Amino acid sequence: MKLIIAANAEEAGKKAFLEIKTAVDRNPRAVLGLATGSTPLPLYNEIIADRKKNGTSYKNITTFNLDEYVGLSANDPQSYIRFMKDSLFDHIDIDMKNVNIPCGTADDLDAECKRYSKLLSEKVIDVQILGIGGNGHIAFNEPGTSFESTTHITPLTEKTIQDNARFFDDENKVPRFAITMGISEIMRAKKIIIIATGANKADAVCNMIKGEVTEQCPASILQRHEDVVCILDAGAASKI
Numbered sequence: 001m002k003l004i005i006a007a008n009a010e011e012a013g014k015k016a017f018l019e020i021k022t023a024v025d026r027n028p029r030a031v032l033g034l035a036t037g038s039t040p041l042p043l044y045n046e047i048i049a050d051r052k053k054n055g056t057s058y059k060n061i062t063t064f065n066l067d068e069y070v071g072l073s074a075n076d077p078q079s080y081i082r083f084m085k086d087s088l089f090d091h092i093d094i095d096m097k098n099v100n101i102p103c104g105t106a107d108d109l110d111a112e113c114k115r116y117s118k119l120l121s122e123k124v125i126d127v128q129i130l131g132i133g134g135n136g137h138i139a140f141n142e143p144g145t146s147f148e149s150t151t152h153i154t155p156l157t158e159k160t161i162q163d164n165a166r167f168f169d170d171e172n173k174v175p176r177f178a179i180t181m182g183i184s185e186i187m188r189a190k191k192i193i194i195i196a197t198g199a200n201k202a203d204a205v206c207n208m209i210k211g212e213v214t215e216q217c218p219a220s221i222l223q224r225h226e227d228v229v230c231i232l233d234a235g236a237a238s239k240i
């Protein structure tokens with residue numbers, strides 16, 4: 001695992017952007033794996049700024065998002081598809097036909113998981129962006145999830161519900177289930193960029209990098225991937 005310590009979250013975003021830019025310049029048809037949450041926002045701001053300044057095109061780029069809340073429609077301000085449009089897609093020239101994100105309001109959620117897994121199996125993600133949960137989750141693969149998992153429906157842990165409550169006006173409105181890419185699918189990506197910023201991530205980061213590889217810390221599986229870049233700020237790096 002290659003470690004990069006950035007001065008702050010904005011710098012971490014700049015470092016992550018260089019990896020995306022390299023992939024897109026090398027292959028304008030690259031497949032990118034994208035994440036939601038606060039952590040990737042500085043990265044998305046860099047992508048948008050570069051698009052404005054240098055005209056970098058994402059027209060032929062394909063994207064796969066990691067997860068979506070169950071029960072939130074595409075128009076819900078808290079849905080991850082809405083988040084991605086607001087934070088990135090509406091500001092670059094991506095073709096929405098090439099955007100993939102699980103549908104959290106599908107009538108048959110099991111069928112939706114199978115559909116997403118099949119799509120993923122037909123492509124190889126060139127660069128996967130990841131955040132990490134305070135409990136060591138990657139995507140919504142909560143502690144205890146099998147390393148062999150594929151796209152599935154998962155209950156959210158109490159810790160994740162509390163962590164994500166800041167985006168909602170009432171904790172009771174945080175969905176209790178999500179549809180998430182599985183760990184085996186994340187591990188198929190050619191390259192993984194995991195970003196963690198803030199001291200609240202320090203324990204999870206330490207377990208990911210130095211701890212035992214265990215399903216109790218889903219991110220620890222990344223020790224077994226051959227091309228991981230871990231971008232941290234000082235707070236997130238404070239316990240390693």
Ligand code: PGA
Nearest residue numbers: 037038039131132133139
């Ligand atoms: P955050 O979430 O970026 O909002 O901290 C990260 C995660 O839970 O994976």
